[in-house]
Amino acid sequence: xxxxxxxxxxxxxxxxxxxxxxxxxxxxxxxxxxxxxxxxxxxxxxxxxxxxxxxxxxxxxxxxxxxxxxxxxxxxxxxxxxxxxxxxxxxxxxxxxxxxxxxxxxxxxxxxxxxxxxxxxxxxxxxxxxxxxxxxxxxxxxxxxxxxxxxxxxxxxxxxxxxxxxxxxxxxxxxxxxxxxxxxxxxxxxxxxxxxxxxxxxxxxxxxxxx
Amino acid sequence: xxxxxxxxxxxxxxxxxxxxxxxxxxxxxxxxxxxxxxxxxxxxxxxxxxxxxxxxxxxxxxxxxxxxxxxxxxxxxxxxxxxxxxxxxxxxxxxxxxxxxxxxxxxxxxxxxxxxxxxxxxxxxxxxxxxxxxxxxxxxxxxxxxxxxxxxxxxxxxxxxxxxxxxxxxxxxxxxxxxxxxxxxxxxxxxxxxxxxxxxxxxxxxxxxxx
Numbered sequence: 001x002x003x004x005x006x007x008x009x010x011x012x013x014x015x016x017x018x019x020x021x022x023x024x025x026x027x028x029x030x031x032x033x034x035x036x037x038x039x040x041x042x043x044x045x046x047x048x049x050x051x052x053x054x055x056x057x058x059x060x061x062x063x064x065x066x067x068x069x070x071x072x073x074x075x076x077x078x079x080x081x082x083x084x085x086x087x088x089x090x091x092x093x094x095x096x097x098x099x100x101x102x103x104x105x106x107x108x109x110x111x112x113x114x115x116x117x118x119x120x121x122x123x124x125x126x127x128x129x130x131x132x133x134x135x136x137x138x139x140x141x142x143x144x145x146x147x148x149x150x151x152x153x154x155x156x157x158x159x160x161x162x163x164x165x166x167x168x169x170x171x172x173x174x175x176x177x178x179x180x181x182x183x184x185x186x187x188x189x190x191x192x193x194x195x196x197x198x199x200x201x202x203x204x205x206x207x208x209x210x211x
Numbered sequence: 212x213x214x215x216x217x218x219x220x221x222x223x224x225x226x227x228x229x230x231x232x233x234x235x236x237x238x239x240x241x242x243x244x245x246x247x248x249x250x251x252x253x254x255x256x257x258x259x260x261x262x263x264x265x266x267x268x269x270x271x272x273x274x275x276x277x278x279x280x281x282x283x284x285x286x287x288x289x290x291x292x293x294x295x296x297x298x299x300x301x302x303x304x305x306x307x308x309x310x311x312x313x314x315x316x317x318x319x320x321x322x323x324x325x326x327x328x329x330x331x332x333x334x335x336x337x338x339x340x341x342x343x344x345x346x347x348x349x350x351x352x353x354x355x356x357x358x359x360x361x362x363x364x365x366x367x368x369x370x371x372x373x374x375x376x377x378x379x380x381x382x383x384x385x386x387x388x389x390x391x392x393x394x395x396x397x398x399x400x401x402x403x404x405x406x407x408x409x410x411x412x413x414x415x416x417x418x419x420x421x422x
Contacts, residue, residue, distance in 0.1 A: 049353045050315065060300050065314075067278070068307035075299035088286035089271050095306075096279035103276075103314040104261065111329060118322060119342055124335040131330055142260045 003027040006047065006055040008034050009206040010170070012106055013054030016069045017206070018163035021198035023077035027056075029205060067098045070160035082160050090154070097146070097153055097161045105143075105168050108135045112175065133177045140172060140183050147185035151192055166193035170211055214238040217258065217266040219245050220417040221381070223317055224265030227280045228417070229374035232409035234288035238267075240416060278309045281371035293371050301365075308357070308364055308372045316354075316379050319346045323386065344388045351383060351394050358396035362403055377404035381422055 005020060005027055007013035020027050032038050032053055039051040047055045047062040056063045056072070063069055074083035074094075084090035110117060112132035115125035143165065146153065153161040169190035172178050180187035193199055194210035203210060216231060216238055218224035231238050243249050243264055250262040258266045258273040267274045267283070274280055285294035285305075295301035322329060323343035326336035354376065357364065364372040380401035383389050391398035404410055405421040414421060 049356070050311070058300070063300075063303055063307060065307040065310040067310040068303045071306050072299055072303035075302070088283055089269070089274075091286070092274055092279045092283035095282050096274060096276040099276040099278040099310065099313055100261070102310055103318060107314060107318050118329065119335065119338045121338050124330065124338040127332055127335040128330045128339070145260070 001057075001059045004030050004057045006030045006032050006044075006053055006057070007206065008032050008039075008053050010167075010208050011053050012066055012164075012167055014202060014206065014208075015066055015160075015164040015167045016054045016056065016073070017202040018166075018193075018196075018199050019070050019073045019082060019160050021201050022082060022158075022163070022196075023073050023080040025073065025077055065102070066164065067095070067102050070098060070164065071095070074160055081157065084157070084159070093154060094159050094161055098164055100142075101161070101164050101168060105136070105139050108132055108139055109168065109171055112136070112177070133175075136172060136177050137182065140169075140178055140186055144183050144185050147189055150185065151189070153189070162189070162193050163199065166190050166199065170194075174211055212268075212270045215241050215268045217241045217243050217255075217264055217268070218417065219243050219250075219264045221378075221419050222264050223277055223375075223378055225413060225417060225419075226277050226371075226375040226378045227265045227267065227284070228413040229377070229404075229407075229410050230281050230284045230293060230371050232412050233293060233369075233374070233407075234284050234291040236284065236288055276313070277375065278306070278313050281309060281375065282306070285371055292368065295368070295370070304365060305370050305372055309375055311353075312372070312375050312379060316347070316350050319343055319350055320379065320382055323347070323388070344386075347383060347388050348393065351380075351389055351397055355394050355396050358400055361396065362400070364400070373400070373404050374410065377401050377410065381405075385422055 005016060007017055007029060032044065038044055045051060047057065048064045054066060054069055056069045063072060075085055078085055083094045111128050115128040119125055119128055149155045152158050153165055169186050173190065214236065216224065216227060218228055218240060243255065249255055256262060258268065259275045265277060265280055267280045274283060286296055289296055294305045322339050326339035330336055330339055360366045363369050364376055380397050384401065
């Protein structure tokens with residue numbers, strides 16, 4: 001079967017979407033309608049008990065977690081050179097950055113967007129969302145330093161870390177949590193990645209525009 | 212140089228520590244004294260700007276994030292078979308589980324142990340820590356289902372996911388958030404992993420005992 005990517009527009013699944021297009025993969029898209037709570041349906045929870053996107057379904061079954069989908073795409077389409085798969089150390093650096101995005105950057109955003117996931121009372125939710133921007137700016141300070149070599153996250157070679165970061169940067173600037181003055185390299189990187197044909201095609205397919 | 216693992220006793224760095232011993236790697240340990248705030252020193256922040264453990268320093272530089280260290284160890288000592296490195300799909304499943312541990316399970320524990328990381332006021336911190344046990348039990352319900360095949364996370368083959376889960380399960384049971392009645396397979400898995408020579412050696416080196 002053709003791999004099927006379950007996504008929600010502009011969600012972190014956009015990173016997997018871009019990577020599949022960068023790889024030249026043949027795949028299908030399946031919209032998960034969050035407004036209709038489809039992610040909580042029994043059918044979807046069979047694919048991902050966390051009720052999150054992305055899920056990539058292949059003939060071997062479902063694969064969850066952006067980081068793992070990105071790694072699988074890089075390995076399955078090696079000619080696209082989306083990760084240094086013949087260099088364990090270089091590959092580990094890509095994994096390290098992607099893990100930082102998943103477990104620190106994305107998690108910080110979830111405190112801004114969905115504080116109710118973390119705490120129940122309304123005042124505590126407000127306090128949680130209020131602290132998130134400072135956390136995010138500090139995390140993107142680390143990214144800003146990392147981008148000193150550039151133009152890509154890991155230097156001259158585009159990797160899966162680039163679309164993954166780009167999705168987070170889109171959230172960063174769209175929410176006004178930061179701007180080009182505080183994070184100029186992050187801003188330039190987000191623009192660079194959003195000029196690539198794969199990113200433009202993914203954005204169009206999800207009904208989005210570059211920002 | 213011999214790889215040097217920066218760790219704190221019983222922290223999530225224990226997973227990398229166990230994996231290095233399972234691999235038969237030659238490495239050194241470097242204690243990071245959290246009580247003295249060594250993780251915030253300029254020298255340590257050069258290794259990891261997040262001020263976290265583990266960091267594995269090799270002759271190619273520092274490697275951060277448990278998931279990435281586990282992946283590098285599995286690739287660097289392939290005979291230890293700590294991950295199905297010749298099967299991209301199987302490898303992606305290991306990455307997926309490890310990403311789930313890093314970005315969901317460990318993050319939920321951080322709301323229990325360090326609510327001040329996420330919110331400032333004392334009432335909100337209490338509310339954050341109060342919600343964490345329910346989140347953790349729900350996450351370990353997913354793990355309980357995953358362990359149905361067993362005896363290891365991914366079935367018959369021990370992988371890096373096993374020590375990583377084991378460290379989280381130690382926290383789960385030590386804090387009393389769950390027990391063998393609610394999560395019998397998780398409890399049996401934690402015992403199984405803590406009977407292995409590599410785990411026992413890692414625990415002893417960190418001044419800990421099995422639980």
